[in-house]
Each structure stands twice: as C-alpha cells, then as structure tokens.
Amino acid sequence: MSDTRSSKGSETEQRLAYDFSEIEPKWQRFWEAEQVFKAPEKPKKDDKYYLLVMFAYPSGDIHMGHFRNYIYGDAIVRQKWMQGKEVLHPFGWDAFGLPAEQAAIKRGLHPAEWTMKNIGVSRDTLKKVGISFDWSREVTTCLPEYYRWSQWIFLKMYERGLAYRKDSLVNFCPTCNTVLANEQVEADGNCWRCGDRVVKKRLNQWFFKITEYADRLLQSLDELPGWPDRLKAMQRNWIGKSIGCEINFKLENSEIEIPVFTTRPDTIFGVTFMAIAPEAELLEKLDIPADRKEAVEQYIQKAIAKSEIERQAETDDKDGVFTGLYAINPFNGEKVQLWVADYVLASYGTGVVMAVPAHDQRDFVFAKKYGIPMKVVIKPEDGEAPNVAEMTEAYVEKGAMVNSGDFDGAVGQKAIEQVTDFAEQKGIGRRKVNFKLRDWLLSRQRYWGTPIPIIHCEKCGEVQVPYEQLPVELPMEGVDYIPKGRSPLADAEAWVNVACPKCGGPAKRDADTMDTFICSSWYMLRYVDNKNEQAPFDVEKANLWFPIDMYIGGITHATGHLIYFRFFTKFLHDLGMLEYDEPAERVFNHGMVMDSQGVTMSKSRGNVVSPIELIAERGVDVTRLAMYFAAPADREMPWTAEGLVGVERFLNKFYRLIEGAATAGGAIDIEKRFDSNSFSGEQKAVYIRLNQTIKKLTEDIENLQFNTAVAAIMEFLGNFDPAKIEDEEFSRIVTARVVQLIAPMAPHFAEEAWRMLGFEGSIFHSTWPAFDENAVQFDTVTVVVQINGKVRDQLEVDREISEEAIKELAFAREKVQKNIEGREVVKAIYVKGKLISLVVR
C-alpha cells in the first residue's frame, strides 16, 4: 500500500488513499481533450436523451445549491452515455436583468463587465467540479448573437397580436425604479429583488398575451405525468380557471351597462348591492352625485395609495363608500346601491361584482358593516332556508333556489345552467370563462436587458424593426444606466433616434428592455443549435432533440419560468417550428441545501459553505458522494461535514480493493458469461448480490434515488471479500462492474479505477452492466412464522417450497409448538417466500 500521508501540509492531513488533487484534474482534462461529452449534431430520435438543468444567473460564483442541482443531472447523463444514449447536456447563462445591473452599479462597473467576469469564474468552477456539460453548446443571453433571436420571437408574437402595448395599472417598485411582473411581486406585496414595497402606477407598457394560451396551458398539465403533482397543482392554481356567467346590470336612469362576472348566477335574485373596484376604468364614466363626490374621491385615493400588503391584510375588515348611484338587476328590475370597495379586484373579471351577502362571505361581512339588506335565495336541498336575522356567516353551499320567481326549486348546477340559459336568451348575459392568470407585463425601464425591436414614428406610429436589421444592439457606450425612473436608453440620443423603416422620417426606438424571463423562455431551444445565424434554431434539430427528457431545477420557478417556457413552446409550435407543444417530459425539483441547523444558506446569515473550498479540501468525488448520500434528492438537505467521513472511508476501502484487483494482472474480459451452476457457495452469493445491486443502481439513478444508490454499493462492498473467492478472474470482473456502477456518481474515481483495472478509453463509453434476471434471488429464502401477528420463529427454506411442505416444517418447530400448545389453530396463511401467519385460539 502506498504511503498516503504525504503532501497536503500539516493542517489538512490527507484522508483519501489516493491523491484526488492529481487524479481529478487529470480526468477533467481527458474528458475535455477527448470530447467525451460532446453531443451529436443530429441524434437518432429513439436514442437521444436531453437533460436540462436550469441555467445560472451569473451573480458571483456557484454555490452549494447549484452544485447539488448539477450533480444530479450529471449522474443521470453519465449513466445514459453508458446505456448507449446520445446525450445533450448543455449549460449557459441567464445574463441579463436587474440583479446584475444593481450589483454592477454598486461596484462601479459596467453590467457587461461584471456579468462576463462572473461567467468566467463560474465556468471555471464548473469545469473544476467536472460536470459533464457540453461546453460547445454554451449560451449567454446578454450577447447579441443570442438576444437577436429573443427579438425575433418578440416580433413573431407582435405580428400575431400576442405582444401589445396598453395603459395599465402596473406594479412599480420605487426603489428599483421599474415595473414588475405579477410573478415578481412577492406574496407579501414586496419587490422580489429589493424587498421594498411595490406600488401601483398607470403606465403604458408592453404585454404578452399569455392569457390567450391560458386554457391550453391548463389542459396540457393533464398530459404531463412526468411533472410533479405539487408543481402542476401550483400551476393550475395560478392559472385559476373559473367557469361562470357575465351579466349586464344597467345604471339607473342611464344607458351605461355594468357587466359583472359571477360563478353563481343562481344567486342573482339575492343581489342587494354592487361593488366596484377603486381602480376600475368604468368608474371614470360614472357621474357621481355632487353630495357624494368628495367622499368617493377621497376613498379612491386612499385605497389606491394602500399597498397590496395592506389590502391583503384586511381580508376580515372590508370597507367602501356608497356612490349615491343605483343599478338595476336585469332579472327582477330591482334597484340596488352601487358602492366602491377595495375588496373588489380591478384586474379580475370586469372589476365590478354583484354582491349577494346571504351567499358570499365577503359580501356578507361588507353588508353587515354598512347595514345593507340581505336576501336569502338559496336553501339546502332538503332543508329550510336560513333565517337572515340569525345568520352569522353566508350560506355558500349550492342548493335549491328560493325567492327567485319562476326559478324557485331549481337545484345546484342545473339551476346555474337554467339561469345562464335565460340570460343568454334575453340578451342580458352570456357564458364566460375567467382566469386568474394575467397578461405578462414584459417591458422594463432598465438598461441591462434585451432592447424591444420596435420603432415609434411620428407618422407611422408603432413600426417593427425589419428582421434583417436584427439584432437591435444594446449600446455599450454612451448610456448613463443609473436608474432615474425612466428608461436609460431614452436618453441615449445616438441610439434612440433613427429613421422610420417605413417612411424614412424621424423616429425613436422603443427605449424599454425586455423582462429577463423572456431570455429564459426559449434558451432550451437555442442549445440544440447555438451557432445558427439564420434562425433561432434549426427546426429539424429541435424536433430531434425535443422534448427535454428531464428538466432539473428548483420549485421556486413553479409559477414563473416553468409557465413561461411552456407558453413559448406552444407559441413556437403554433408557428410550425416545433412538433411538440410542451417543452419537457419530466421535471424534477431538487431540495435546497441548508446549513447543519437546517437553516437556508445565505450570505447575509454568514452560514454559506463554499463548494469550491470543499472540493479543494476533500475532492470532488467525496463531496459528490456525500451529497448524494445525505438526503433524498427532492428534500431539503442539512449539510454537515460529518457526512464526508463515511464516504471517505468507503472510497478508501474501494480503492484498496481496486489496487488488489489491479495487481492481480492480466486483461479482464468484462463481458465474460458465467455458468452460475459451477459457482461455489460464496461465489454464487456474490453473483446474486451483484445482480441485485446492478438492478438497484439501474433503477435508482433513473429515478433520482441517489441516497439509496450509494447505500446499495456500500452494502455490496461491505459483503464482498475477494479473499473468500477462489476464482480470481471472477472477483476482478465483479470489482470492475462495481466501478461501473459508481461511475455516474464518482466519475473521476471511476475513470482512474477503470484504467488501473487495465481498460482503455473512458468508462463512460463502456457499457452499463446488464443484470441477469434469473440471478437476482437466492435459491433459499428466510420465511418467518407469525403466531397471532407476532414473529416467533424463522425457517431457511427452498424458494419454491410448496405450501404444504413449509407448513409441515413450521408445525414441527419447537418454538412454534411451544406457542400453539393446547390451542386451536384456526387459520394458517402462507405468503410465498415471506411468512407463515398462524392464528390460534
């Protein structure tokens, strides 16, 4: 055995039996030089495997969370290579956006400089940790060769009316000086980046009409069995489909119509007031009586000034103000008060609700507070109608209609249909589907993003930049990009002033940039053809590689990126550029890395563990194995350095085993077939255990159950002692097989071992071991004997023993006799190969 107590200095005694600091870089260089992980241009459709990990935001160096994410994908693709698949495993950088810009400004650097520097550092690190990315496919979204095609897709959307501008009340972060998408406002109403309070502002902004795809985005979820249920549930919730009815009320003494959306048209006769959102545009059309005007205006101003957070905190306490106006219920001609109330959302439905306090809890609370009457119009099907005076909460269940004229007696869903039919016949309403999903606000008044390829001409209006003029490059010089509340590009005179592509007259470029989530909505397609200068990607190549077989990333993107990239995919499918209209067959959300106390790692808490330091100290493979082993891949992982100890010991043992097998000399014929009938007892046991382990590893890696995969190898080697086996060749083949099994998870170690055992070429071009289906079970099994549910004895029997024979054996046992003595056996159940259950009385 070699002396391993060398080099590393006095502090860090080397723990491994081999010098990882020499071995690991050596194999990394080998993989790069031999292009071991280079994806083919055009794979064979049936043999391709596209594994995507979410690309990185280059905000510094990679951290433990990235590392965890990437080693999971890495193990899978390494196994796929060995299983003969043609693999695409690319990586890139989500390089535009606010965080980079802010970080750069803070350091007095240009965002491009800061970003490219971080990309360089992170790429180096990823190479040092030996992740098997095909670097020739690298994509960087802030480079013109990439964002040119983001602009191209934008224009395609624009041409189809899916990208449009409108005045809109938008989320605006005063600190970041920009508008935000709904998805970028945290649940508490604060900005996702700076955490400060978001306010509403009416601005002219660009939107993607993602709502046009709402139904398809929802429906396809049912056809994605490989997506986690939790994720699909979150998306369904976010899209939020409601089927209902739009009913037109009329303003009293006026031709103004007040449409409302309701999912409960069967409660129409119970409407006792209407409520309109403070921000609703309809409000501007109303002629508020003079004596109410001041009160109403004050209320509106107060409500709009309130942040989302305040309004959401008030779900129990609703307030509003009476407008002095009345609306007419088209079903019964009743006159009801029209209120302004901030519990009504301007952005959902029509911004007005018909309030039915007896049957809606919110309306109930509001009516109670302001003494507005209530009217019961629904009763339990087999019960009495609730008494208004005694109600402490709204009766929201469906039931039978009462006090509803000709509709009395109609029940549940049928009642809803009848009322809706009536409304449609009379032309006072119509069926309507509403979604919670809103159109995607995509423009940003910031510098560091993809310029929007639109030109505003005084004469021609909005004109698209001709395709041949793409990309509209983001100017690197001459822009003061420090945020001032309006687009920095608007002040870049040399850039913004252009000739109109249509009339040649004076015009200005649109000075907004695109939300970064646009860059990440189609990057998975650029990877298939990242150097294409004619199109975003080649259609044939995309169809060969798509769909993504496995997409790994955090759940944090559930209702953002993971919806957007589905939207883009469907759009490109509609353009005829993709056969598939869903991007990914399987999605896997890995858990987060926590510190040893179970607290999220963060710079501000100072509990961050650096993967770079860790691998420098203990080696990549040890760190990887410790992470695979520490917790199931989809769960939070509390990181402790103790976890490294076990895998270090294990790798040392394994290394010694390989040294032994290597010194035995001679070439190994790893495909040699054995006649298991000629095996000695111990040899046969090893053979069966090996086959069990191969089966386990084959399945566990495919299913991302790495913790049990590592355990299975440990268990196998714990029971494997070549000294007990006479057939030296057999032992060496077994050793080589186990090296193959661990290769996806400890790749450097495995390459080294592979070479030591006399093989040539990369182990990842060797063939993943097949298991012998006939040799995964032992001939004898342990059958336990339960008496009244308690285990009393166990028998070692032939696997195929008959039920009669084993019962006879069982009853003959002393321990069994002792326990059934003097009692009657009323039942005897035999579960093959597992147990006998006796019931005695």
Add this chain to the structure above:
RNA sequence: GCGAACGUGGCGGAAUUGGUAUACGCGCUAGACUAAGGAUCUAGUGGUUGCAAAACCGUGAGGGUUCGAGUCCCUCCGUUCGCACCA
C-alpha cells in the same frame, strides 16, 4: 382560510408499496494493532425487564379495517411549502 407534502433511533435517513421496522452512513461503547491515535480493523448499539433463554413495548397522538399496518381509512396535534378578497 384553501391546497400540497411531511412526522421513523442520539443524528442523516431505509423499508420491494399491506408481510421480519430501523438497510446504509454518522455518532457512541468495548476490544485488537500501536510509542501514540483524530488512522485502521473486529464486535456491539431502539427502549424496558432479565445472569441467560426470552418476554413486553415501540414509526407524532387516539381510534378503525386486517391473520398482519410505518404503509390503508377516520379524528386530532405538529412542522414545512405554495396560494391567498379571483366574485
């Protein structure tokens, strides 16, 4: 409030889906080898009782179904995550 997931030794976690609970690893205890051990090897390690054989208890709590429940059903308790006035 709604939705989802989870709760197993001192710790991280296993359990072929209803069939020997605690695999694998950490830690701990004892022993071996040593000048030495923070190296390595061997054995042990859920709890209680017992010299032992063995018995009883045991997967958040309580109940149920079953020959048999960590696993299925019901009622609670707790933790985590997501959504949150969507009419």
